Amino acid sequence: MPDTAGSVAVQQTMRPISLYRRAVDRLMTAAAFATVLLVLAPLIAIFGYLLYKGVESVNWAFLTQIPKPEGEAGGGMANGIVGSMIILSVASLIGVPFGVGAGIYLAEFGRNRLGSAIRFTADVLNGVPSIVTGIVAYAILVRRSGFSALAGGVALAIMMVPTITRTTEEMLLLVPQALREAAYGLGVSRWRTTLSITLRTATSGIITGIMLAFARVAGETAPLLFTALGNEFWSGRLPWDSHWHSQPWTLGLNQPTAALPLQIYKYATSPYDDLHRQAWAGALVLIILIVTAVSAVRYAVRRGSFGAA
Amino acid sequence: MQGPQPVEATKVTGGPPVRATPLLRTASGEIPDRIFKAAMTACGLAVLGVLFLIIYELVNPSALSWHKFGFKFFMDSGWDPVNQQFGALPFIYGTLVSSLVALIIAVPLSIGVAVFTTEMCPKVLRGPLSFFVELLAAIPSVIYGLWAIFVLVPLLSKYVQPFLSTTLGWTGLFTGPPYGIGMLAAGIILAIMIVPIISSITREVLMVVPQNQREGVLALGATRWEMIRVGVLRNARAGILGGIILGLGRALGETMAVTMVIGNNPQIVKSLFAPGYTMASVLANEFSEATGDMYVSALIEIGLALFLVTIIVNALAQVLVWTVTRGQPARGNA
Numbered sequence: 247m248p249d250t251a252g253s254v255a256v257q258q259t260m261r262p263i264s265l266y267r268r269a270v271d272r273l274m275t276a277a278a279f280a281t282v283l284l285v286l287a288p289l290i291a292i293f294g295y296l297l298y299k300g301v302e303s304v305n306w307a308f309l310t311q312i313p314k315p316e317g318e319a320g321g322g323m324a325n326g327i328v329g330s331m332i333i334l335s336v337a338s339l340i341g342v343p344f345g346v347g348a349g350i351y352l353a354e355f356g357r358n359r360l361g362s363a364i365r366f367t368a369d370v371l372n373g374v375p376s377i378v379t380g381i382v383a384y385a386i387l388v389r390r391s392g393f394s395a396l397a398g399g400v401a402l403a404i405m406m407v408p409t410i411t412r413t414t415e416e417m418l419l420l421v422p423q424a425l426r427e428a429a430y431g432l433g434v435s436r437w438r439t440t441l442s443i444t445l446r447t448a449t450s451g452i453i454t455g456i457m458l459a460f461a462r463v464a465g466e467t468a469p470l471l472f473t474a475l476g477n478e479f480w481s482g483r484l485p486w487d488s489h490w491h492s493q494p495w496t497l498g499l500n501q502p503t504a505a506l507p508l509q510i511y512k513y514a515t516s517p518y519d520d521l522h523r524q525a526w527a528g529a530l531v532l533i534i535l536i537v538t539a540v541s542a543v544r545y546a547v548r549r550g551s552f553g554a555a
Numbered sequence: 556m557q558g559p560q561p562v563e564a565t566k567v568t569g570g571p572p573v574r575a576t577p578l579l580r581t582a583s584g585e586i587p588d589r590i591f592k593a594a595m596t597a598c599g600l601a602v603l604g605v606l607f608l609i610i611y612e613l614v615n616p617s618a619l620s621w622h623k624f625g626f627k628f629f630m631d632s633g634w635d636p637v638n639q640q641f642g643a644l645p646f647i648y649g650t651l652v653s654s655l656v657a658l659i660i661a662v663p664l665s666i667g668v669a670v671f672t673t674e675m676c677p678k679v680l681r682g683p684l685s686f687f688v689e690l691l692a693a694i695p696s697v698i699y700g701l702w703a704i705f706v707l708v709p710l711l712s713k714y715v716q717p718f719l720s721t722t723l724g725w726t727g728l729f730t731g732p733p734y735g736i737g738m739l740a741a742g743i744i745l746a747i748m749i750v751p752i753i754s755s756i757t758r759e760v761l762m763v764v765p766q767n768q769r770e771g772v773l774a775l776g777a778t779r780w781e782m783i784r785v786g787v788l789r790n791a792r793a794g795i796l797g798g799i800i801l802g803l804g805r806a807l808g809e810t811m812a813v814t815m816v817i818g819n820n821p822q823i824v825k826s827l828f829a830p831g832y833t834m835a836s837v838l839a840n841e842f843s844e845a846t847g848d849m850y851v852s853a854l855i856e857i858g859l860a861l862f863l864v865t866i867i868v869n870a871l872a873q874v875l876v877w878t879v880t881r882g883q884p885a886r887g888n889a
Binding site for chain 2: 263267268270271274275277278279280281282284285286288289291292295296343344345346347348350351352354355356360361363364367368369370371372373374375376377378379380381382384385386404407408411435436437438440461464465466467468471472475507510511514515522525526529532533536
């Protein structure tokens, strides 16, 4: 066959790859593999340490008690766990509607100059250092009404919006144009099409974006430093306490509020061994909370009525 | 279809009027459509509004410090709040040096990881490997700091720093007592934090390099490494640079982990073993305790400078990544 004859001819004229070039090739492959190991090493070290130290330190008291006075052993971070949940709820309640709304605008109405400006702004906001967001929330809210869970929530909401906006836009653009046209063809109005057809089809992807944003802000400490501030006690009035004092119970949204990341920071930089132990426990609880929240929502979405994707 | 159809048909026409489904009831909705568009536009404008709010809230209060010190603020190395003396140079120096150390460590690692996952490793391993590397991005900064204080810093002071000071001490970069805490620790922890960013962008960019570039170079008789160097990395230069700059942007603004290990001492010292201070850390440590208008104003001016630098850096990175991926937003997944 002419084909084999040709390739034989080529092989005869081709010089073999020199030993040096082959050695460089091997060396670079080995080097690339080594970088993978070097990068995975800290990952394993961090998770390993977190599990080892955290599991050892988490106990019932840690989960149910509030911090003991300085220097005293024992106590826990119950107020920080609840505080984090409150702050994150506030952040999600503000950030998700705005983020999804802006995403809908970009995908459905945003093929113009304003759309490009918003798109660019969202990308820019994504890179703003979290500490700067904290300063802004301080200037807007704290200077007027004091440190509060609300201010912390607003700071985190500002950080959530750009991520949610961009993923929502991307997911909506993935929905086939034919689906929209089919709805219009049936005489369905535009807003109804967007909400019931487009948005619903893209729900699963949008939720993923929201959880991405949530996971990102859940561990944020810097923007909470001078907004939520932290608190050694419960910021609201507990149901059983309020019963005791016959006063209504409150969430304490307008009070300085403890948050897990803030407690971890404070304890890690303190001089007491028992607080170091609690910092590790707090870190483990924080990671578990984030993972649980993210997987619970994703599971609910997959199981729920909007299993579109 | 089953059953006698004609009977069904008469039943429908003779029955009560067909109830329109909710979808159709609002079919002729000119006004709701307008309201909907207005509401969504408002959400979009809110994004713009937040940016303007940030700029306003940073520019307005920092005016006081700007009028008093002017541009000298960024050139002066004295930071003494008690005597109303404010110079931001030590913080700028700390931010730049710690980020630079982070880049020097992280860039080769990230490119190595990206090249390995896209070009070298078996297809089965690709997904899990990039997943694990990106898991690094999901760890909160404060947990990095915690780990750095109790694991990395002791490791540095016991083994790494003595070794560095005996072998490379003559450079002047690795001298002084090996406390562990300091610029080097901050740089290393930053490096670990930005590796996932740089490597995921690099991977993204490498994957859009056309397959025929690889085949072409291989057909010329290149080894695999030569193919990667000539056919892939050279084509993806701009995008990789974009990823590196994006990582830089993250490193410049990173607060907690750095604050926990850099030592928080406003000084300019050549040795990387010495403690330093960064722009983000000084905000974290001193902002809530700052008393007096000038002190607050000076801190906010540092915040403004940090904001402007990260914005410029990020915009530059965005443009570079766009030139390679042609407008497709850079995303982390394969």
